[in-house]
Amino acid sequence: MNETHHPQLSVLLPSYxxxxxxxxxxxxxxxxxxxxxxxxxxxxxxxxxxxxxxxAYAHRDRRIRVHANPRNLKLAATLNKGLExxxxxxxxxxxxxxxxxxxxxxxxxxxxxxxxxxxxxAADVARFGESTGRTHNPVTDPDIRAAxxxxxxxxxxxxxxxxxxxxxxxxxxxxxxxxxxxxxSRMILDHDVRLVNIPNVxxxxxxxxxxxxxxxxxxxxxxxxxxxxxxxxxxxxDIHTLLSxxxxxxxxxxxxxxxxxxxxxxxxxxxxxxxxxxxxxLSFMTENxxxxxxxxxxxxxxRNRLLLRKKNFSYxxxxxxxxxxxxxxxx
Numbered sequence: 001m002n003e004t005h006h007p008q009l010s011v012l013l014p015s016y017x018x019x020x021x022x023x024x025x026x027x028x029x030x031x032x033x034x035x036x037x038x039x040x041x042x043x044x045x046x047x048x049x050x051x052x053x054x055x056a057y058a059h060r061d062r063r064i065r066v067h068a069n070p071r072n073l074k075l076a077a078t079l080n081k082g083l084e085x086x087x088x089x090x091x092x093x094x095x096x097x098x099x100x101x102x103x104x105x106x107x108x109x110x111x112x113x114x115x116x117x118x119x120x121x122a123a124d125v126a127r128f129g130e131s132t133g134r135t136h137n138p139v140t141d142p143d144i145r146a147a148x149x150x151x152x153x154x155x156x157x158x159x160x161x162x163x164x165x166x167x168x169x170x171x172x173x174x175x176x177x178x179x180x181x182x183x184x185s186r187m188i189l190d191h192d193v194r195l196v197n198i199p200n201v202x203x204x205x206x207x208x209x210x211x212x213x214x215x216x217x218x219x220x221x222x223x224x225x226x227x228x229x230x231x232x233x234x235x236x237x238d239i240h241t242l243l244s245x246x247x248x249x250x251x252x253x254x255x256x257x258x259x260x261x262x263x264x265x266x267x268x269x270x271x272x273x274x275x276x277x278x279x280x281x282l283s284f285m286t287e288n289x290x291x292x293x294x295x296x297x298x299x300x301x302x303r304n305r306l307l308l309r310k311k312n313f314s315y316x317x318x319x320x321x322x323x324x325x326x327x328x329x330x331x
Contacts, residue, residue, distance in 0.1 A: 007063070009037035009105060010086035010163070011094055014078040015054065016044040018096035021206070022053045028099035030061060034106040037092075039064045040082050045072035050096075076171035076179040083167055091166045095157040097206045098125075104202040108160040111198055120161035122154040123198045125205035135205070137197045138285075142278035144196065146285045148189060149224050149271055150244045152181035152217075158203045165193060178216035185220055189227050189276060214245065228271040239263045248293050257294075261305055264290065268307045283308045 011029060015022060029039060041064055043051040051068055058064040067085065069078060083091070090109060094100060108121050125135050135155060138147045147153035159180075169187060171179045187193035218241045225232055225240070232240075239260055242251040251260070264286060272279035287308050291299055 007036050007038045007088050009034070009090045009092055009109065009160075010082075010088040011037055011039045011092045012079060012082035012086065013039055013041045013094045013096060014044055014075060014082065015041060015046060015050050015096040016072065016075075017046045017048045017050060019046070019048040019050045019053055021097040022050060022057075024099050025094065025096050026053075026057050026064070028102075029094065030057075030063075031102055032100065032105045033103050034109060037063060037105065038088065040067065040085050041065065042067045042069065042078050042082055042085075044069050044074070044078045074173070074176060076173040076175055079179070080170050080173065083170070086163060086167070089163050090160060091163045092160040093157055094203075095206075098157050099204045101202050101204070104158075105160070107198065107200060107202060112160070112162065117194060118196055119165040119193050120159060120195045121198050122160075122195065123158040123200055123202035125155045125158060125203045126201045127205050127207045129207040130209050131207035134201060136199075139197050139199055140281075141194065141196065142281040143285070145188060145277055146281040148185050149221070149228065149267075149277070149282065150285060150289065152178070152184070152220075154180065154184055154195065154197065155203065155205060156180040157205065159195075161195075175216055175219075177213040178220050181217065181220045182223070185224050185227075189224065192276075214241075217241070217245070225267075225271070228274050228277070230267065230270045235259070236263045236266070240267065243289055243293060246292065251293070257302065260290075260293070261302060265305075265307045272307075 013025070013029075018025075026039075041054045041058070043054060043066070051066070054064070054066045058066045067081070069081070073081075090112070092105065092108070104123070108123070111121050112118060122137065124137055127133050127135060137155065138144050138153050144153045169183060172182050175182055184195060188195060218237065221241060221244060222232065222237055235255070239251065239255055240263065242248070242254075243260075268283065268286060271277055272282055290306075294302060
């Protein structure tokens, strides 16, 4: 890369003991249809030869800039360092154990160029490893805001932002996990940043089962519910967390159906009054979660006791249209 050239995109690629996966990841980035980028590869104290692999690739392609932390700083601090180093007008994230689809950068940059009021975009992923299948994330702003009260609506390694927005924020370095969920919640619910999902699979996402993220997930949800003005008992927080993670057996063993109904009504009544939250979107998402928990036959009589929005024809037509658009994009 010419020393005087300023690339259009900075790719933040943290790496920690990822030697097995780095070649496939780097090859997928270097094979993008959009080529005007720099890769900020930051090794976070690896002991498996990851740094040697990064240097070998950087020797072959000068778009790769390698940095090494003096010790293991963990993900949030490493990403904050990457934000400081990034010099392009757009910033993308990538995980060292995933691979990018060839048109990922081209698709996301074209979307942001066509939608100047959108600050950043993410995309769906194809899962592989210990879990397989496609992850369908919410697309529109109302659905994304509603989703933040239940789960992380974005796949972190698919994020691509305008640098002018991304650089205004920092990852919270007190979070060992769910740093991204905390950041998106803060951006969107506190600062009205516009971050949307493109309904295309743009990253192949490696899945490895772990429960270490649960306390951090719970911490973000608690903060988001507090943003809605909800005072929450520990029991209510447990109900909401178990529902959000689909840990239904644990929920059934610890709480009654009445406990769940009482909490959901309190949640909908308070959160649904917030001007930044669409009650239609929140009700629709909550009903889908309850449908998975109770089952269709059991939910039908219980629904009359819930403060779910009555069947709103225009909203459900809109949801059907969004699903149709997804099918067109994925065809």
